[in-house]
Amino acid sequence: MGYYCTNCNYKYTKDNKMPAKCPYCSSAGTIKKSQTAQDLLNSITDEMEVVEQSRKERSAR
Numbered sequence: 155m156g157y158y159c160t161n162c163n164y165k166y167t168k169d170n171k172m173p174a175k176c177p178y179c180s181s182a183g184t185i186k187k188s189q190t191a192q193d194l195l196n197s198i199t200d201e202m203e204v205v206e207q208s209r210k211e212r213s214a215r
């Protein structure tokens with residue numbers, strides 16, 4: 155889990171807490187949470203499992 159600045163696109167994974175302003179460009183309120191590639195992969199995998207599950211339930215009839 156990390157953060158990035160929507161103003162300058164600076165990415166960092168420093169603290170668990172979201173900083174009030176960007177450490178790079180000092181803009182306030184531009185910090186957004188960013189998912190790592192692994193987080194993204196995990197959520198995609200979860201979705202696929204749900205799809206797979208519903209497909210199985212349908213074909214069981």
Ligand SMILES: [Zn+2]
Nearest residue numbers: 159162176179
């Ligand atoms: Zn910034």
